[in-house]
Amino acid sequence: MTKRVAIACLLLSLACSRRGVDGPATETAREVVEEELIPQVVEPPVLVSIVPASSATEIPRDCRQPVEETCNAIDDDCDGVIDDGCGYGTGFMQVTVSWDTGADIDLYVTGPLGDTLSFQRPSTPSGGLVDHLGRGNCGSSMENARIENIRWVGERPMGGIYEVELRYWGECITSGGPTNVTVSVAVGRQIAGQYVQSLLPGERVRVLRFVVQ
Ligand SMILES: [Ca+2]
Ligand SMILES: [Ca+2]
Structure with missing residues (x-):
């Protein structure tokens, strides 16, 4: 397991427990990061x-x-x-x-x-x-x-x-x-x-x- 994959697994232990560490886990990590970058519509403070x-x-x-x-x-x-x-x-x-x-x-x-x-x-x-x-x-x-x-x-x-x-x-x-x-x-x-x-x-x-x- 590479260091990078190990870190991804640590963050996504649930996903990694079900998948191999050769690809799907890092895919999942990438998906999560991209989701976080999507701008959200935010209600203004009142x-x-x-x-x-x-x-x-x-x-x-x-x-x-x-x-x-x-x-x-x-x-x-x-x-x-x-x-x-x-x-x-x-x-x-x-x-x-x-x-x-x-x-x-x-x-x-x-x-x-x-x-x-x-x-x-x-x-x-x-x-x-x-x-x-x-x-x-x-x-x-x-x-x-x-x-x-x-x-x-x-x-x-x-x-x-x-x-x-x-x-x-x-x-x-x-x-x-x-x-x-x-x-x-x-x-x-x-x-x-x-x-x-x-x-x-x-x-x-x-x-x-x-x-x-
Ligand atoms: Ca003004
Ligand atoms: Ca003014």
Whole structure:
């Protein structure tokens, strides 16, 4: 028995117990792998609830007259995608923040397993991905320096509680002071909520919590 066939048999002991190891077992292994690669139609996640901190203020959403999308963490054109065309993406879920000074603001999102996405950990095995980091005036010149964006792609996000935190990392020498941060959440291509939270230098605030299933 070759090593490869032995491994296939280990994985498919039921099939191997009935078949010889010269061909059918490896055939079966190949069939299983190919089946796993077939894309599945996945139901989008659904928002159960969203609760902002008492310090956050809801931004009214008015889609009677959608306007052109700009890169501001608001779904201006009301298609359920936050800042489409700005160079960062959506997916099963999207959390986007923008802010109004040259400060460096950091976004943290903690999922149901307690794993936190941020600049320190830009991806998780469950499909979470930090796909845009802004450093305000602390970084070298970059596009959308006052935006951070996290999205879930590849596989459906796990159901459960998600917590969104903001941290005022630094004033970046020449700018900063009190900073207003806009936070938007989209779940299954629908806007779950949009809020503004004011932050002082050094503050870290849990700005909202949402539940999906
Ligand atoms: Ca949009
Ligand atoms: Ca926008």
